[in-house]
Amino acid sequence: MRRPPASLLDCAICPNLCRCDCPVTAATAREVHSPSQKARLAHLLASGALPVDADTVEPLYACAGCGACTELCPFTGFELAPALREARAGGPHPAGVAAALDTLEATGSPFGLAPLPEDEIFESPDALYFAGCAERAFAPETAAAAVSLMRQAGWTVARVPSREVCCGHALRCLGSPGPVAPGLWDLVAVLSPSRVVVGCPECYRELAGAGLEVEVEPALRVVRRLHREGRLRLTPLGPGEVTYHDPCGWTRLTDLGRDPLELLEAVGLQVRLPRRHGRQTDCCGAGDLLAVHSPTVARQVARRRLAALGGPTVVTSCARCRQALREAGAADVHDLLELVAGGGEDG
Amino acid sequence: MSAVYPPTPVDPEALRRALAEAVGEDGYSLALVDRVAASRDYWPPATLWMLEGRLVALPAAVVWPRTVDEVAAVLRTCAALGVPVTPFGEGSGAVGGAVPVRGGVVLDTKRMNAVRRVDRSNLLVEVEAGCNGERLERRLGAERLTLGHVPQSLRCSTVGGWISCRAAGQASTRYGKIEDIVVALEGVLPTGEPFRSPLAPRTATGPRIDHLLVGAEGTLGVITAAHLRVWPLPETRYLQSWVFDNEERGLEAVRRTLQAGGRPAVVRLYDHFESSRHFGRKGWVLVTVVEGDPLLAEAEARLLKGNCESQKGWSLGEGPVRTWMVHRFDVSLASPLFRQGAVLDTIEVACLWDRAQDMYREMVGALGEVAGTALASGHFSHFYPEGACLYVTVVGFPGEDRSSYHARAWEAAMEACLGVGGSIGHHHGAGLQRVPWLEREHGALHGALGRVRRALDPAGIMNPGKLGV
Numbered sequence: 001m002r003r004p005p006a007s008l009l010d011c012a013i014c015p016n017l018c019r020c021d022c023p024v025t026a027a028t029a030r031e032v033h034s035p036s037q038k039a040r041l042a043h044l045l046a047s048g049a050l051p052v053d054a055d056t057v058e059p060l061y062a063c064a065g066c067g068a069c070t071e072l073c074p075f076t077g078f079e080l081a082p083a084l085r086e087a088r089a090g091g092p093h094p095a096g097v098a099a100a101l102d103t104l105e106a107t108g109s110p111f112g113l114a115p116l117p118e119d120e121i122f123e124s125p126d127a128l129y130f131a132g133c134a135e136r137a138f139a140p141e142t143a144a145a146a147v148s149l150m151r152q153a154g155w156t157v158a159r160v161p162s163r164e165v166c167c168g169h170a171l172r173c174l175g176s177p178g179p180v181a182p183g184l185w186d187l188v189a190v191l192s193p194s195r196v197v198v199g200c201p202e203c204y205r206e207l208a209g210a211g212l213e214v215e216v217e218p219a220l221r222v223v224r225r226l227h228r229e230g231r232l233r234l235t236p237l238g239p240g241e242v243t244y245h246d247p248c249g250w251t252r253l254t255d256l257g258r259d260p261l262e263l264l265e266a267v268g269l270q271v272r273l274p275r276r277h278g279r280q281t282d283c284c285g286a287g288d289l290l291a292v293h294s295p296t297v298a299r300q301v302a303r304r305r306l307a308a309l310g311g312p313t314v315v316t317s318c319a320r321c322r323q324a325l326r327e328a329g330a331a332d333v334h335d336l337l338e339l340v341a342g343g344g345e346d347g
Numbered sequence: 348m349s350a351v352y353p354p355t356p357v358d359p360e361a362l363r364r365a366l367a368e369a370v371g372e373d374g375y376s377l378a379l380v381d382r383v384a385a386s387r388d389y390w391p392p393a394t395l396w397m398l399e400g401r402l403v404a405l406p407a408a409v410v411w412p413r414t415v416d417e418v419a420a421v422l423r424t425c426a427a428l429g430v431p432v433t434p435f436g437e438g439s440g441a442v443g444g445a446v447p448v449r450g451g452v453v454l455d456t457k458r459m460n461a462v463r464r465v466d467r468s469n470l471l472v473e474v475e476a477g478c479n480g481e482r483l484e485r486r487l488g489a490e491r492l493t494l495g496h497v498p499q500s501l502r503c504s505t506v507g508g509w510i511s512c513r514a515a516g517q518a519s520t521r522y523g524k525i526e527d528i529v530v531a532l533e534g535v536l537p538t539g540e541p542f543r544s545p546l547a548p549r550t551a552t553g554p555r556i557d558h559l560l561v562g563a564e565g566t567l568g569v570i571t572a573a574h575l576r577v578w579p580l581p582e583t584r585y586l587q588s589w590v591f592d593n594e595e596r597g598l599e600a601v602r603r604t605l606q607a608g609g610r611p612a613v614v615r616l617y618d619h620f621e622s623s624r625h626f627g628r629k630g631w632v633l634v635t636v637v638e639g640d641p642l643l644a645e646a647e648a649r650l651l652k653g654n655c656e657s658q659k660g661w662s663l664g665e666g667p668v669r670t671w672m673v674h675r676f677d678v679s680l681a682s683p684l685f686r687q688g689a690v691l692d693t694i695e696v697a698c699l700w701d702r703a704q705d706m707y708r709e710m711v712g713a714l715g716e717v718a719g720t721a722l723a724s725g726h727f728s729h730f731y732p733e734g735a736c737l738y739v740t741v742v743g744f745p746g747e748d749r750s751s752y753h754a755r756a757w758e759a760a761m762e763a764c765l766g767v768g769g770s771i772g773h774h775h776g777a778g779l780q781r782v783p784w785l786e787r788e789h790g791a792l793h794g795a796l797g798r799v800r801r802a803l804d805p806a807g808i809m810n811p812g813k814l815g816v
Binding site: 006009010011012013014015016017018019020021026029030031032034037040041043044047048049050051055056058059072074075275 | 376378379380381383384385389394397398400401402409411435437438439455457458460477479480481482489500502503676677678679681682683685686
């Protein structure tokens with residue numbers, strides 16, 4: 001394993017000022033899962049005070065990457081989740097992580113793949129849609145909805161082939177960092193799309209920061225803009241009330257502002273927000289592949305969130321959130337773009 | 348100086364079987380990572396152990412009971428095996444109270460974290476010991492209520508921890524310390540007998556035996572839940588601050604206000620150095636928050652204002668109070684200092700009004716004279732009609748042996764405090780750090796506490812090494 005960044009030591013010395021908002025700590029109650037304890041563990045492992053093995057590194061993976069701890073962090077600019085990903089690099093890997101890496105190697109995805117319909121590649125599209133591993137595994141229909149909505153607005157949309165499935169985030173979460181969607185650079189160079197559009201918040205963060213020579217945009221923001229510009233008409237779905245679960249990735253890690261809420265309101269739905277929403281949203285437990293390598297912990301986190309959401313109909317805008325809430329027992333949970341596309345018509 | 352704490356010999360397999368029977372297979376851990384995490388709290392020497400990569404005071408196991416019955420089963424088991432038990436909340440204690448110095452079992456309370464009932468009629472909350480403070484306050488806030496107990500550790504401490512170290516919130520001048528907020532307790536005695544104390548506003552049926560556990564730091568049993576007093580969220584809040592030429596005038600303004608019956612929530616009087624550092628002001632800055640019912644709060648704010656003006660306080664308005672509110676939970680200064688080879692600690696003591704000025708001068712002076720000290724400063728942080736809490740911060744760059752410097756700083760501070768005639772601890776507890784001075788603090792009563800402990804805990808398992816008994 002690598003020596004953790006120096007800033008992790010600030011966290012290790014801190015009395016855990018953010019622990020009240022850590023969803024993993026709240027779910028397991030294990031002291032070693034609290035944010036500063038994970039930082040202390042990383043320090044003790046790196047300094048040789050503790051043996052480095054699959055058991056001792058396990059708590060470094062007990063993080064949903066939700067960024068809740070950053071909200072209360074007194075250290076400007078410090079983010080624990082990326083520091084932990086860095087500390088995991090090079091292994092060893094706990095059993096669940098090793099299994100996820102095996103699956104990723106075999107299928108190109110830590111979840112295993114449910115391939116999208118045929119790849120569609122052509123030059124100079126308005127948008128090149130990148131569906132990440134979670135979208136392909138759990139929500140191919142969400143990706144299809146995003147593409148459909150853009151096309152209804154008159155855009156030409158090409159899709160990234162299935163082999164380019166990993167944005168790099170999964171590999172870093174699993175302590176085995178690799179290149180960011182290596183074939184995407186060539187595709188962008190060859191196809192010259194006006195933009196790359198992504199549906200997953202973690203893919204968005206990775207690709208937006210990867211230095212592609214083209215703008216990267218969240219699908220939700222694109223669809224909201226097309227609707228605002230009058231290029232996309234949406235058929236009303238209301239009246240009705242839905243509870244919106246803010247994915248951490250679209251609120252804290254990338255701020256989509258009111259775009260999701262405005263889209264729901266645009267189709268006539270009344271949006272009910274749980275007490276913890278926006279930047280204070282609580283995690284569903286599925287981030288940073290927690291649900292893959294530590295499913296029991298992830299389910300505990302998801303159940304707490306589901307209980308706090310209330311309301312019979314839940315809408316969210318992240319494939320992993322939807323899957324996590326479903327697995328936690330949510331009977332009626334929808335993806336926002338899929339819901340909106342269901343009522344969409346050509347504009 | 349390196350601390351060495353030999354663990355109590357334990358047969359790991361026998362302990363594993365016994366704990367599995369007491370709390371089930373998912374209720375305990377013998378894993379190294381869990382034992383390391385439970386081996387320390389926020390006591391500066393424990394931070395130094397971590398930085399030096401030393402594993403000190405490792406317990407043999409960690410248990411996470413969910414119920415009173417499971418706690419009772421753990422204590423009976425450990426008493427039978429002669430295994431020490433150290434209760435543990437969220438490890439924010441500053442004096443080593445949760446460090447399992449004799450090894451054994453750390454009893455982590457965090458799976459007992461429910462807010463069982465909010466009683467609006469009687470303004471009470473029944474809450475389990477492992478509930479995080481911020482989470483409790485949010486739950487109450489959703490019902491327009493507050494505990495009024497807001498320690499700097501609110502976000503990283505538990506109800507059980509507060510009660511076990513006689514904690515104080517930043518608004519204790521109005522709402523009281525935790526011992527004033529506890530109405531009734533539920534817990535388990537060291538022999539494994541569960542108890543619930545009477546739920547009544549006051550009693551006259553003999554001494555409150557349950558209150559022996561308030562401040563006992565887990566040496567007399569385990570607190571599993573409490574009924575705590577709550578208040579409606581304040582409708583009105585006055586933020587006022589003044590600066591005084593010297594501490595005498597600032598203290599006098601506060602004394603007059605409290606002795607006239609005023610109860611501001613927050614009252615903090617900072618010395619020259621801290622006033623300059625926090626607020627960019629020369630002199631002694633007084634930061635206050637008055638809150639509550641509009642009529643009462645207005646009267647209290649006027650009373651306070653009049654007393655400050657009569658002592659020639661110069662009004663600074665809301666600014667310094669807002670600055671304080673933004674930084675009220677921030678203890679981030681410690682991290683870079685420790686990284687750079689320093690030691691930082693805070694020491695809180697209590698004294699009567701007529702000793703307050705001497706207490707400040709003697710303690711800050713004594714700490715300043717310890718070789719290696721770079722800074723000693725202080726503020727009065729909590730007030731009562733009878734006196735105040737002095738909160739001193741010390742930073743040293745001692746070179747190689749930081750533990751030794753830390754011990755010398757504490758010795759200087761404690762001797763100075765006892766010399767002036769105060770109590771050596773106001774709200775952080777005694778833990779390991781204050782043990783050498785507890786007998787002088789309590790006199791004959793310290794021996795009495797030892798006899799009480801031996802009567803309640805004949806096997807001597809509960810948090811050994813703490814409170815000096």
